[in-house]
Amino acid sequence: MFGAFERAVALRYLRARKGERFVSIIAIFSLVGIALGVATLIIVMAVMNGFRQDLIGRIIGLNGHLIVQPASGNRLPDHAGLVARLRALPGLTQVAPIVEGQLLVTSEAGGAAGALVRGIAPADLRARTTIAFSLRRGTLDDFKDQDALVMGQRLAIRMGVRVGDRVSLVLPQARGSDFTAAPKLRSFQVVALFDVGMPEYDNRHLFIPLAAAQDFFGLGDAVSQVEILVADPTQVRGVTEAVRAAIGAQPLRIADWQDTNSTMYAAVVVERNVMFLILTMIILVAAFNIISSLIMLVKDKGRDIAILRTMGATRGAVLRIFLLCGGSVGCGGTLIGFALGLSVCLNFENLRAAILALRGTPFFSQELLFIVQLPAVVDPREVVQVLVMGLALSLLATIYPSWRAARIDPAQALRHG
Structure with a gap:
């Protein structure tokens, strides 16, 4: 040229x-x-x-890529069959039943704070790399007993709590047998502290074993939701259709991380x-x-x-x-x-x-x-x-x-x- x-x-x-x-x-x-x-x-x-x-x-490492919830209420009964069907789908790396609820946490040092507690199976929590790689104290190997608890490090500092200390979870909404308001209280031992680098999570998140959460919230064998992790989070919309097909005609709602964190x-x-x-x-x-x-x-x-x-x-x-x-x-x-x-x-x-x-x-x-x-x-x-x-x-x-x-x-x- x-x-x-x-x-x-x-x-x-x-x-x-x-x-x-x-x-x-x-x-x-x-x-x-x-x-x-x-x-x-x-x-x-x-x-x-x-x-x-x-x-x-950091966001979806704690909350999952896809969430399957009841269309109404906060109970998802007979979740075992749903979890089994979802785990058979290709492209999913984890399917974890979760119990989630708001409550008050108090410490022996006199600290008190509102927190979001999440009940999860110990094996599923250890598979969450966001938590596993952000531990600052303790180990997830101790997250196996029914009174074990993992909490955010910022919340622990604010309440004066260290690994090995015991904290009390208070559920104000519990009711007694005579239908009068009666707060429910249970003691847990802190086995690990995590810090994912985001104050909104490190300041208010707690993890306890799934069975303990089901008993504490009075759900029996039910759970609040099922969280799903996929191999490629950017392609989560394509996986949603396969999950919807696996659910069938059950009255359930599906939300992906882009919907739940749409503003951010x-x-x-x-x-x-x-x-x-x-x-x-x-x-x-x-x-x-x-x-x-x-x-x-x-x-x-x-x-x-x-x-x-x-x-x-x-x-x-x-x-x-x-x-x-x-x-x-x-x-x-x-x-x-x-x-x-x-x-x-x-x-x-x-x-x-x-x-x-x-x-x-x-x-x-x-x-x-x-x-x-x-x-x-x-x-x-x-x-x-x-x-x-x-x-x-x-x-x-x-x-x-x-x-x-x-x-x-x-x-x-x-x-x-």
Whole structure:
């Protein structure tokens, strides 16, 4: 497409000579601007992907990807057959019956707080990696006795509770045999503390064995709901139909994590899209700089263009010369930004450790400490999208100045040059 003559002239025009350094400096700034814009966009999108993945993992790690609940009331009787049918479905990693309820928890140190207690089988709790990997004290191996309890570390600190201490769960809604209000109270021993990094969970969640929860809430063999974990949480909508078919005509309601956390999920998606749009403006501004530098180059080289035309260069040759000039700056900057962005993402852990070491003290509050630990998740499709967008904008920015250069009349240029 580009001949040796056109490449040689374009290279000569890009070189800074005495009296022409200003145009070259603008071209260098354009290259740096596009490189920084592309690199920043790749890095920020990777960090946003890590933020979304980490946040969703923390949320659904405690609540499950799919929840099967009674259409009315809070009792799901005869759940054993339903659990067996669901466990036979492909793509499901866990099917766990759950008992859930609100109550008051008190400690011997005098602390008291409202909490959300969840009854779950010990094997199912140990399989929840979000809890297993976030233990700060104790071990889930001790979560086997009927009086065992696992609680959030922030709640434990607030109540002055440590592993081995006993706490009391108080259920105000219980009723006695004479139909008078009678709170129900039961003592449990704290065997482990967890900290998933989200105060709304660490401050109010408790886990007790499923059988103990059924007895405490008076449900007998019934449960409150069945939670399902799937292999790929992003494809949960496709699994919902298979779960619905397995349920059959039972009056049950199915909700996935996107429905139950719709506000937070929508906020993350909107923030990510807005960030992409804002950072794209950086590349767009750099592309306008290419237009400015090329227009100045065409104006500066008007006499040279006229001489080339009189020597036999065609309009197409002049057009390709300036396309090559602008394309070299834009595409070169895009490729440099691509390499820089990927290098930062691939070495994100080392860079973060170096920044924290230089800082010396954490610059995030304890509630937002998990942000410092975010991974950079590179999505190849997004990287290709950014790369194509950078190359396209760079090439589009060269079209008008190159067309103006090709339209220069040699006689007029030599007469007024």
